[in-house]
Amino acid sequence: MALFAVEKPLGLTSHEAVEEARKRLGTRRVGHTGTLDPLATGVLVLVSDQSTKLVPFLSSEDKEYLAWVSFGATTPTLDAEGPVVEEAPVRFALKDLEAALSSFLTLTEQVPPLFSAVKVGGVRAYEAAREGRPLTLGPRPVKYLEVELLAFDPSPRPYPIAPSARGWRIAERGRKVALPRPLGLYPTAVIRLVVASGTYIRAFARDLGERLGTKAFLAGLVRTRVGRIGLEKAVSLSDLAPDRAIPEVEALPFPVVELSHTEARRVLEGVPLPIPVVGYVALVDSRRRLLAIAEGDGFKLKIKRVLRKEEA
Template identity: 35%
Template structure:
């Protein structure tokens, strides 16, 4: 007999405004404890020193995490010009320096080369795997290795502030798998002055915004209370970028059992991925084929 999970069956999203100095996993554990939830996970890791939106999925909402992970995200970050570090942020050691300082026009002239379909090399201190091992582990052990470039979609990259000659504040909107530290590093190299990330904030991720997130202090204060649970947002918000169809009552019953079910669809093409709802509640995600949804994920709400 399978062991019953400890905790409450609660499903939905809690949006957190992550503070600096805390890992994404620690935030998830804090939320899970505060809501006494059986199951929780996050949609997209933030570096420990980064701040901003971390969307924590609870219960059945964990099945929608891939849709938030794949969604566009926006970052505001500051590049420290004139220095390269081995981690591409302030946590590492300075490995190169330059007295050269670019003008605003120099920076703006290069930003276009970072937009669109680009190939980006992740930092050596990152969680990408090299021959089955995390790159950061190999880097800490002093191993010599190369990280392969990966495709990335960058929607927009703008210079928004120049506090002084040593710093430039940028805003980037990108798809899945983008490393802001790589942008800072590569921009500094192209400018001939080196660069690394001084600070980083994720402003929004898919439908979730940092300004609407709870602080860790809020979560601590409201832990184990109905007031905290009132901040849990519907599972369906994780499907904001996926088209919706309406399940018939008979179709919903079939879908809940993992079988194709009849749905009412408008503007949906054969083979499109969509999610079926009945009375506003998600029943399943799958592919639309000839009046039926063929489920790939079923929600037990």
């Protein structure tokens, strides 16, 4: 089994990153736990071979971002792809921006961008939008866990970033940030976000602009964390190799239960275990190898997914 964290570069689609990973890992069985737009960079979690079974357990994890939001203009895709289709004056004060940001912490629904992978009647929203017949999209559940203003500048500025006890932040020295080509000299805020899965940051930029009485778009985006996997664990696609794998138990958001040899054999046969645990757990053998994902009801563990077919 193998799980990897790569730093997706600017301009590459998540699908193209997967294709490159297939070449470097020597297997066609490679997937990811959540896409990044071409103009976004940062953590892309890849899974290969047997680890693809973990996607349902990893794709719903919270995600952390650093977002560059530019005010005074908007684009069809709500990001820096362009072109600018409408401009509006920017008259808000810094206190207005801070108040608008805090309002997202109570938001429960949000309309996705027209250029998104949301399906309506079997049709992808971005496909319909590209054909000039945009779909009518209804609001979808979202959750903003943390929203923090880090900087506000006259135009997009590629600050270095580094990890801290409170997530990745602007730093004097750190990783270089690659931002898309600026669409103009628009006032830009750098905002740290922690959101639940399914939250579109481009929609956040659009709605933030509306709350401030102007237009806005996403001028740049870095995903700094997916669940337990931070950008500090990510390698470049050019450095991706089988020996750069991350142990699955480090990525899973579940408690770990170590099994005896007899219990491990029963798990590999799909037999429930009489262990009084509630909720999902990761079952490992004495060598800390992931055997299965199970769910407990307080009396026994029901095996949800077996990851290994036999003990070595």
